Amino acid sequence: MYADQRTIMRNAQLVGVLERLCQGLELTDSQFELAKARYDAVGRWLAGAEDRLIHTVLIYPQGSTAIGTTVKPIGRIEHDVDLVSHVAEPDQLISPATLKFAIGNRLRSNGLYAPILEEMGRCWRINYAGEFHLDITPSIPNPGCPKGGVLVPDKALRSWTPSNPKGYKTLFLERAKIMPQMRLIKSMAAMDSARSVVEPYPEQVSFKGILPRTVQLSKRHRDIHFQELDPSLAPISVIITTLASRAYEFCALNTVYDSELDLLCDVVRHMPHFIQVDTSSGRRQWFIWNETTDHENFAEKWNADPRRANAFYTWHAKLLADLESLTHIEGLDLLTKRLGSAFGSTPAARALDGLTEPVSAARRTGRLVAAPAVGLSVAAVASSTSVRANTFHGSDSS
CATH class of the missing domain: 3.30.460.90 (Beta Polymerase; domain 2)
Structure with a gap:
């Protein structure tokens, strides 16, 4: 039980980091x-x-x-x-x-x-x-x-x-409003009758909108991925947006999730399922239709240059692998490195500041504890051990 709850709490923290990362990339x-x-x-x-x-x-x-x-x-x-x-x-x-x-x-x-x-x-x-x-x-x-x-x-x-820009906007925003099916999971502290919470755990940050954030994270990852490759082969934004939109609708209506991070990964996983692939005269063709008007194929350039399609699938596999790996990373240094590699070092560092500052503040005031199966927390619970404050030089403060 503790391992599952620990994963849920870690995923909630990761969602907060990714949310802050997106906020730093968009128009204020x-x-x-x-x-x-x-x-x-x-x-x-x-x-x-x-x-x-x-x-x-x-x-x-x-x-x-x-x-x-x-x-x-x-x-x-x-x-x-x-x-x-x-x-x-x-x-x-x-x-x-x-x-x-x-x-x-x-x-x-x-x-x-x-x-x-x-x-x-x-x-x-x-x-x-x-x-x-x-x-x-x-x-x-x-x-x-x-x-x-x-x-x-x-x-x-x-x-x-x-x-059909207006029709496309309307459809996207309608899908973004679909409420995903999430399991109601109580906090670990509440589920363990042997513990008594002295101080409530900080409220976790949620995605402002899972679908828009999925699109933003995918686009940023694309930009980083193709930075050292041929940028002309990168999938255009409307392809990413269309596939994410359709995948989100499917996932939100058909599956129950433990966390928003699980939903995010599943939406990305399903994106290629909404690409129509036809083979005619031994030649493969791809179609990603604009659902709001006839005869607009967003993948039209793929059919003129199949390298674009191959580049999409290669990038997509890397995006999914990078997102799924986040839940298995132990340690802030490794998380910083992985996020920086996937989304850029500067946005990643700024996003992680929002995670590390509460921990640093709790350490300075003596509220940081090490709870079993959770790791560092600012919630004081029974069966936890206080972590002594230290300075930025690494020595204990008196």
């Missing part, structure tokens, strides 16, 4: 509000144009900004903020290149945006140095999508291709 509330103010201003400027092509334009976020799964890119400070510039009443004959050109002209006419405007393949980028950059992709309504989808430029700007 103030950053999000600043980004929103910035893209609202861009929207107002575009809508005020005399050019009738864009006078009905509406700016709204898509991707990770919209669903709360942003992850700071490695090697730079700026976050990516993806936006859609949607023209609700376009000319029937408007081409992607024409609409993109009109949007660019309007942005260049603003003295604030012109110096920080950069043209990308399918969108315009406004660079706010040290903060974030706004990627603005043109779109028009898709009359062939009953789910309210849109059309966005293809890579060459020669034709429109289906997408």
